[in-house]
Amino acid sequence: MKSINLKENQFIQFHQKISFKFDGVKYFGYKGDTIASALLRNNINLVGRSFKYHRPRGIYTCGIEEPNALVQIISEYSEPNTRATIKKIYEGMEIESQNRWPSLENDFGSINNLFSPIFTAGFYYKTFMGPHKKFWKNLYEPLIRRAAGLGKPPKDFKGISNHIHHNVDVTIIGGGLNGLLAAKSFINSNYDVLLIDFEDQLGGIINNSNKISLIDNKDPKDWLKETIQEIEDSKNIKILKNTLVTTYNYINHLIAIEDRFVGSKPIEGKVNSTLHKIRTGHTILCNGHIERFLSFQNNDLPGIMLSSSFEKYMCRYGLAPSKEPVIFSNNSNSNSLVYSLIKAGLKPKAYIDSRSGEEIEPNLFDLIRKNDVPLYTNSQIKGAFGNKKIEKILVEDSSSALNEIKCDCLCLSGGINPDVHLFTQSKGLLDWDEKDLTYKPSKPFQPTITLGSASGQFNFDNLNSDVNQKLKTFKVKKLDVKLELNTNTKYNIEKLWEVSPQKKSLWAKSFIDLQNDVTTKDIRQAITEGFDRIEHLKRYTTNSMGTDQGKISSINALGIVSDLLDKKVNEVGTTIYRPPYAPLSFSAIAGRNCYEFYDPERKSPIHSWHLKNGAIFEDVGQWKRPWYFQINKDESMHDAVQRESKNVRENAGILDGSTLGKIEIKGEDALEFMNLIYTNSFTKMKQGSARYALMLGEDGMVKDDGIICKISDQHFIATTTTGGAATVLGCMEEYAQTEWPNLKVFMNSITEQYATFNISGPKTREIMKKAFPNINFSNEEFPFMTFQFHEFNGIPLRILRASFTGELGYEIYIPSNSAPKIWDNIQSVGKEFGLAPYGTEAMHLLRAEKGYIIVGQDTDGSITPIDLGLSWMIGKSKKDFLGKRSLTRSDTIREDRKQLVGIIPSNKADKLEEGQHIILDKEIKSPVPMLGHITSCYYSSTLGHDFALAVIKNGRSMIGTKAYASTSSMSTTGVDIVKPVFYDEDNKRLVS
Amino acid sequence: MLIINCPYCGPRDQSEFSNGGEAHVKRPDGSKEIGDREWGEYVFIRANPKGLFYERWVHTHGCRKWFNCVRDTSTDQILVTYKLDEKKPNLNNFKSVVKTPSGEPEVGSGNFTVEK
Numbered sequence A: 001m002k003s004i005n006l007k008e009n010q011f012i013q014f015h016q017k018i019s020f021k022f023d024g025v026k027y028f029g030y031k032g033d034t035i036a037s038a039l040l041r042n043n044i045n046l047v048g049r050s051f052k053y054h055r056p057r058g059i060y061t062c063g064i065e066e067p068n069a070l071v072q073i074i075s076e077y078s079e080p081n082t083r084a085t086i087k088k089i090y091e092g093m094e095i096e097s098q099n100r101w102p103s104l105e106n107d108f109g110s111i112n113n114l115f116s117p118i119f120t121a122g123f124y125y126k127t128f129m130g131p132h133k134k135f136w137k138n139l140y141e142p143l144i145r146r147a148a149g150l151g152k153p154p155k156d157f158k159g160i161s162n163h164i165h166h167n168v169d170v171t172i173i174g175g176g177l178n179g180l181l182a183a184k185s186f187i188n189s190n191y192d193v194l195l196i197d198f199e200d201q202l203g204g205i206i207n208n209s210n211k212i213s214l215i216d217n218k219d220p221k222d223w224l225k226e227t228i229q230e231i232e233d234s235k236n237i238k239i240l241k242n243t244l245v246t247t248y249n250y251i252n253h254l255i256a257i258e259d260r261f262v263g264s265k266p267i268e269g270k271v272n273s274t275l276h277k278i279r280t281g282h283t284i285l286c287n288g289h290i291e292r293f294l295s296f297q298n299n300d301l302p303g304i305m306l307s308s309s310f311e312k313y314m315c316r317y318g319l320a321p322s323k324e325p326v327i328f329s330n331n332s333n334s335n336s337l338v339y340s341l342i343k344a345g346l347k348p349k350a351y352i353d354s355r356s357g358e359e360i361e362p363n364l365f366d367l368i369r370k371n372d373v374p375l376y377t378n379s380q381i382k383g384a385f386g387n388k389k390i391e392k393i394l395v396e397d398s399s400s401a402l403n404e405i406k407c408d409c410l411c412l413s414g415g416i417n418p419d420v421h422l423f424t425q426s427k428g429l430l431d432w433d434e435k436d437l438t439y440k441p442s443k444p445f446q447p448t449i450t451l452g453s454a455s456g457q458f459n460f461d462n463l464n465s466d467v468n469q470k471l472k473t474f475k476v477k478k479l480d481v482k483l484e485l486n487t488n489t490k491y492n493i494e495k496l497w498e499v500s501p502q503k504k505s506l507w508a509k510s511f512i513d514l515q516n517d518v519t520t521k522d523i524r525q526a527i528t529e530g531f532d533r534i535e536h537l538k539r540y541t542t543n544s545m546g547t548d549q550g551k552i553s554s555i556n557a558l559g560i561v562s563d564l565l566d567k568k569v570n571e572v573g574t575t576i577y578r579p580p581y582a583p584l585s586f587s588a589i590a591g592r593n594c595y596e597f598y599d600p601e602r603k604s605p606i607h608s609w610h611l612k613n614g615a616i617f618e619d620v621g622q623w624k625r626p627w628y629f630q631i632n633k634d635e636s637m638h639d640a641v642q643r644e645s646k647n648v649r650e651n652a653g654i655l656d657g658s659t660l661g662k663i664e665i666k667g668e669d670a671l672e673f674m675n676l677i678y679t680n681s682f683t684k685m686k687q688g689s690a691r692y693a694l695m696l697g698e699d700g701m702v703k704d705d706g707i708i709c710k711i712s713d714q715h716f717i718a719t720t721t722t723g724g725a726a727t728v729l730g731c732m733e734e735y736a737q738t739e740w741p742n743l744k745v746f747m748n749s750i751t752e753q754y755a756t757f758n759i760s761g762p763k764t765r766e767i768m769k770k771a772f773p774n775i776n777f778s779n780e781e782f783p784f785m786t787f788q789f790h791e792f793n794g795i796p797l798r799i800l801r802a803s804f805t806g807e808l809g810y811e812i813y814i815p816s817n818s819a820p821k822i823w824d825n826i827q828s829v830g831k832e833f834g835l836a837p838y839g840t841e842a843m844h845l846l847r848a849e850k851g852y853i854i855v856g857q858d859t860d861g862s863i864t865p866i867d868l869g870l871s872w873m874i875g876k877s878k879k880d881f882l883g884k885r886s887l888t889r890s891d892t893i894r895e896d897r898k899q900l901v902g903i904i905p906s907n908k909a910d911k912l913e914e915g916q917h918i919i920l921d922k923e924i925k926s927p928v929p930m931l932g933h934i935t936s937c938y939y940s941s942t943l944g945h946d947f948a949l950a951v952i953k954n955g956r957s958m959i960g961t962k963a964y965a966s967t968s969s970m971s972t973t974g975v976d977i978v979k980p981v982f983y984d985e986d987n988k989r990l991v992s
Numbered sequence B: 001m002l003i004i005n006c007p008y009c010g011p012r013d014q015s016e017f018s019n020g021g022e023a024h025v026k027r028p029d030g031s032k033e034i035g036d037r038e039w040g041e042y043v044f045i046r047a048n049p050k051g052l053f054y055e056r057w058v059h060t061h062g063c064r065k066w067f068n069c070v071r072d073t074s075t076d077q078i079l080v081t082y083k084l085d086e087k088k089p090n091l092n093n094f095k096s097v098v099k100t101p102s103g104e105p106e107v108g109s110g111n112f113t114v115e116k
């Protein structure tokens, strides 16, 4: 195919040469070229290999509907599956063809074409099922994946995109003739309007074809310039160019993707695409139409393209892909291509129309006669032939005689479809037009308006009245635009979906889906095999399941199916068009919500100290907490945890508890409120004392726990679990607003305002004395579960005597900014007493040894305080608190509920596993009655063996008996059921 | 972004809000005897209609106030928002235009784009 530059073009800068590489070879194009137009300029039409059969493929279209010309952009982090027909070239762009090896010209995979008779519909389903299931996963799938496919996914993820939200009254999608007319109506109105076009130029049909000769007695290009200027000047209209609407959701919610680097290389570190999220009152769809192709033998050969695409290359890119293309059509839409060719001084090699002479438009007839174009009416192309490019076609004329025509390019038109993707995404309904042979929008589901060819108006007669009528609700100014056409026609089409091949052959292929290599034969076979429902047929044959969603071919498939089944197309129905309209990259969807921005990281004020001191971190919610501290690189986690926990039992340990939730509750009715929120009663509690408290859901199940400090009846500070802080605050606020609005109480999170250090161990008192010499830490002055306010070097402190390790312990609350100073001080004075930091894992172990539960680990939303043996925490004399009534429901007072117990292996050397079942029999004979499961399990060097907490049915009554724990090796371990406390049962150490 | 009209802050993006389930469900008075059924219904039973629905929302990433609204669950449209202490609007004042998206049969796959 030899192309020719048409020098007259306003969009291509012929003085500005641009070099790019395709498959390693350097070529030149011009500023404004797409990859496709630049390749065509260089007479390259073989641009890829097909998905399944590896057949040579060329450039079929000139837009987003392209099924074949998908390329990999090496210079953009190897971006795959880029449509060559829309991506603009820039200096130094590197492009590679896809799905070929070792090269595009000599592709090994094309051997598939020889075997093609066996690769028919359902081939994979039928062939790769045996002999063993594993064969699919380990052998067939990897092989097929290598041979079939599109581009290679990039290794690096570098694209940056941002998201922008819009809230407008009207969104106009498509800046073609109708979109511009709609926008024109809204100029200087009270509506906020968004006008979105996918291209870098507004104008659509005015730019892409020679259909229109005059608008308002002006050259269309001049009219366009003026109109765009008026729209740009209007303050209420915003224009988004290079922006493709991919998705139309509920309540007029649109998603559009904007390319920020059209025609230039994306700059690393800069936003290269913007995802627009648009909420609009009304959507006006002016997104035009898409031309269909036709099926005949070898309709996939490079050199075949849609006729409107050929015209678009001429008008938009100043390029005729061929000097003398053959045109094959069944409708009037290709008239303007003939006009454009002749206007450019070129001539079609032949014009072939399946319609009879009487039906062909008189204007076209005259044009063809006047220019001596060979005309074949009532004729069809039986097949195209050539080696990696079209060389000749076989035409069956009206007298059924066969004519061979040599040609290097064939332009096809099988009719046009309104681009209904977005309309159906919006849940609007379609209706089949028997005259125009296409589905057209009928009933919108949302405030959606369709204009122009997007609404199925393929003629321009009613242009003004249609726009005025449909925009009536807005009460905007009425249009009166005068339009004159070059090819003055009414849309006319004759039914033709497929031409059968001249010779029947197993290798003869008429494609119905170019991207997925589906042939018309596959469709016949699927129907023969019973897949006659359109949705089944689609999946069985993979027809229209490519990234192009069969934009140029899906209606043809419906036509063929309706003929085969002898049903009306409306009865056959359509498959669903699903978003996105065209593929968009994951990076565009992710926007800035990736890497460190994916989820905020929360760090304690001591974080940098932890980093310096060998902390290995654990994620607790958004918090980074030290899990354990490595004293050297070789220390294993087990060793570190045992060392840390032993040190707490023998000397003293310090834990950074800053992540624990802290909520301050204040107000006249704070006491009453706290009594309602927690199970405990705080009425008789002394000022300055603290209490371990439980919070339940209304279903009576444990939701959170913490320590409540009572400063006065009007002032409390509650701690929550690290993960539960937001929920607990939310719950308090909810009840304060919705159930007890009469209570005067306010609450606020002070988690980040205060750091918390938990120091515990037998030597803690000596460390505290040394660190804070002015405070009396004696048992008498500072008893267990009390707190005091102090000051140290001007830093306010709140010290609470509490412990969740079972040892003597203090919690120090310090304003976050001063926390590192106090931490360092404690570290240095603690050294001589063997003070060492410990992490969350050692904390869990120490807690478990004492039988202290962890909400969320030992409880799972189905455990009441009674199940945990914590009935003493329930303020039974209180009239009401969250979940109180649920504690006396028939289900919660059942005797055989799962209850918390301790488990130790009968043989102390045995190991236990978290999550394993407790059962009664040594032998596992299914069905095994399961009593419950191990909720947490540790090895304790203090005890010298494994131990566990478990919830088991009627567990408390089983204490002292033996049972078995299942193991991951499908056997059992004998265990003793014991009280859920393994260490210092009398709490002597706690209150020492 | 769907816009929700917070009765305290005005129209804001939906992402600032959290849903709180059915509105106007009264918590039984804890100071009185509560029957198993009454309590069970309060804790576990909520309506889930297709169409107009009284619903609670909270302006989580805003004023943190709870409020009520009427939402059409078949279209996600929020028809009115009002403060907790305001009277609930009569549902007859609103028209639930579309009960089933795209007019498909009430039972079915929803895979219809062609008018039947």
Ligand SMILES: [Zn+2]
Residues within 6 Å of the ligand: B006, B007, B008, B009, B010, B059, B062, B063, B064, B065
């Ligand atoms: Zn608010």
